[in-house]
Amino acid sequence: MTEVKECGSCIDEGCSAKGRRPDEQDQDYVERQQLARRMCRIGHKIVVLSGKGGVGKSTVAVNLAVSLSLRGERVGLLDIDIHGPSVPQLLNLDRFQVEGNGDSLLPIRFSDNLKVMSIGCLLRDRDEAVIWRGPRKYGVIKQFLKDVEWGDLDYLIIYSPPGTGDEPLSICQLIEDLEGAVIVTTPQQVALLDVRKSITFCKELNVPVLGVIENMSGFACPKCGEVTAIFRNGGADSMASDMGVPFLGRIPIDPCIGIACDEGEPHVIRNADSETAKAFSLTVESILSIEKGTNEIKEKESSIMRIAIPVAEGKLAMHFGHCEQFALIDTDPETKTIVKVAMETPPAHEPGVLPKWLAEKGANVIIGGGMGSRAQSLFAEQKIEVVVGAPADLPENIVKAYLAGTLASGENVCDH
Known part of the structure; x- marks a missing residue:
């Protein structure tokens, strides 16, 4: 288990939370230490982005988090889509309410290896609209990071709404050691144009791009598994090469995904033998090879x-x-x-x-x-x-x- 560090006694001289910043107010300094104390216990922090809505990013984020947890990794899934939280529905957690423990919020357990937090689990009514401007959204995202009792995690997967606005900007600024971003797109040119902006966003904020996933890449027949191209293929990998970022893989369209989402059961569990579930597995392999590309990968290189x-x-x-x-x-x-x-x-x-x-x-x-x-x-x-x-x-x-x-x-x- 990861050793719990207290900022006052932490021996990590590189930790920015050890010292007060110039002109930093007392409350800001305390909150920054609280946030750092939580994040110190998490190995890899990865944000899932997209340039445009409707590319299946929430489905990808959920199934990636579940796939990692099925491999024995301790995973947290944080939904920072303030206005349209969909993660609770996708995991059948919308009937659960978040509980508190003193000054901490307790994430909802989906399984032994997966904890989840979303504003959707804090709303009293599923039809309730969240009508907030930027500063308030920044405040609740900061609260999710510093007050949620994640404990020791190997991965924190952060699902962000599309674009380059308040939510992705807040998470990239608040987590100082963000491991990187996984960017989801579809093969159509209109989606690829906006993904290029997301990659530029990451580069300007010094956030590494772990890679691009092409979702809805062909149609996977639910009977025979054969994948047939519907849209033009090859757009995402060509764009990734042009932008100098890795291409993580393709995930085909599968009608079974829609059914699994509606019934709140992850596709990689419900349809584990499908071609789409195998595609998610390959994508996880690519992420793990980037994240853990040290001893394990080097030992297998030969x-x-x-x-x-x-x-x-x-x-x-x-x-x-x-x-x-x-x-x-x-x-x-x-x-x-x-x-x-x-x-x-x-x-x-x-x-x-x-x-x-x-x-x-x-x-x-x-x-x-x-x-x-x-x-x-x-x-x-x-x-x-x-x-x-x-x-x-x-x-x-x-x-x-x-x-x-x-x-x-x-x-x-x-x-x-």
Whole structure:
């Protein structure tokens, strides 16, 4: 368990709460110490943002928090959407009321490993409207951080309303050691334009962007699990590459998610074997690899197999030399799982350039639709295995099939 620190006796010389700031009032100093005392007991603080509403950010935040808790992590989920709190409904907690313990507020327990706090659990009537301006919203967010008795947590996932207004600004200013932001978007250009603003917001506030999640990325058939593109694919990973931030993965549309949300049961629990639940699991793996990218990841580096997929408009490009990007997908051959997905923009296509570049990127395998014999020999010189004749599908689907030994490869579509 994390040792409880008192600001007066804390030995962390780097803690800003040890000393009073110039011109800081007594009450402000006391409250800042109270907040720091709570946050000191939490390992990673991650805020979930979006540039636009309606992208499924609350569903993503809830299922990410639940997924982390199912892995044995101690998780807190803080809903700072003051005007439209939806987390209580998504977890079937809207009938519970927050209780107090002296000067502290006790979060509601969803499970042994997941605690939840939302203003929705403080309202007397579910139809009650919260009509507040910025200063009052700042005050209640500050209260959630300094007065809620979170205890020892591995992760605090903070769900913020869309945009770059009072709520996300308050949380980024109040938590001095915020680990970073996960930004949710959909594939449409109108959503991607606003996500770019969210990334700029984070950079201006010195908040690391842990990565971008593309939600509603295709339709997952509830019967067979096959994912079919509805919107244009590849927008989020291309935008993430352009903005210099990681791409964490795609989550397809699944009608079962809507049913699970309405009935207050997390999708990753209710439909654990669905393609969408597996997509959430892959996203959590990506976050964990960023957050814990120390000993555990380094120990597994030698056994990781990196597979390169040429991509155009979100799917495998049939001619690898004409692709827009490469998906570099780290896999664990032992467990046959995807560990991490990254998108990279290749250099200009010239003979011999891409094999050398992919070797420098650590690729062990390249899967393509077509490739000439000369290119295949150049990849062989770089000790990169070549698989050709793959279908124009999502990179993650191709890699899953390859790991399972079920990749249906056709003829090499390139003969030069």
